[in-house]
Amino acid sequence: MIFNFYPNLCKDIAMKKMITLLTSALLFTTLTAHAAEPLALQQVMKDLGKNMQIVTDGISREDWMLIVKAAPMIAEHPQPPFAEKMRIMAFMGSDMPKFKTLDGKTHEAAVELEHAAHEKDGQKVTLAFQKLQTTCLNCHQIFRAPFVAHFYGKPAN
Ligand code: HEC
Missing domain, CATH: 1.20.120.10 (Cytochrome c/b562)
Structure with missing residues (x-):
């Protein structure tokens, strides 16, 4: 039973990492777009x-x-x-x-x-x-x- 739990946990972590990455990318794009505008x-x-x-x-x-x-x-x-x-x-x-x-x-x-x-x-x-x-x-x-x-x-x- 406990072993079944781990793959989900791994998926969760991977998902969280992905979300963090996407959020950072989006934030970066927004900030740099803003920065370029005089x-x-x-x-x-x-x-x-x-x-x-x-x-x-x-x-x-x-x-x-x-x-x-x-x-x-x-x-x-x-x-x-x-x-x-x-x-x-x-x-x-x-x-x-x-x-x-x-x-x-x-x-x-x-x-x-x-x-x-x-x-x-x-x-x-x-x-x-x-x-x-x-x-x-x-x-x-x-x-x-x-x-x-x-x-x-x-x-x-
Ligand atoms: C209270 C502060 C302040 C005063 C007073 C001031 N400036 Fe500026 N000036 C700035 C700042 C801050 C920038 C940069 C703005 C930017 O690049 O967005 C700047 C940038 C400039 C630039 C460059 C713009 C460009 O094309 O990058 C010119 C030209 C300029 N000022 C002319 C003047 C003249 C002429 C006066 C006086 C009659 C003056 N400034 C007074 C703060 C000031």
Whole structure:
């Protein structure tokens, strides 16, 4: 009687192993599919980059109105959708306030840039622009690499 029991037990273990294997494979596929998909934040960033280029062009041409238009697009950049924000917050944990503060610095610097452009003061605009660039760099130096590693599973360039 007892011997009859063993083959079933073996089958059970094999089945469990199979299920575990399949679950892991499925989980892996889901995670990697997710990882490959760029965050909405990345598009926000690309647009920030484009608007910074417009500002550079405005400085070169002393076209202050161009900067008056571009600076608010930087200051009031769109936010990622709610679900993505949740993913970002979950990843950032206790670093979230720091991230928000750095984002706030970019906002303030872009508002200053807009004011300088309104004044048509080239020196002020250039200084404000440099300050703004520094706020971008400050966040990137801390957060970009861990972000890219976490959400895309690869090192940032
Ligand atoms: C509060 C943090 C923070 C600030 C401030 C910030 N960035 Fe970023 N930036 C990021 C993160 C995080 C990434 C990586 C996002 C990703 O790859 O999904 C990134 C990536 C980028 C990229 C690369 C996007 C790509 O194609 O991979 C550009 C360009 C960029 N940022 C521009 C800017 C500019 C310009 C500013 C300032 C006006 C700025 N960022 C301010 C956090 C920030």
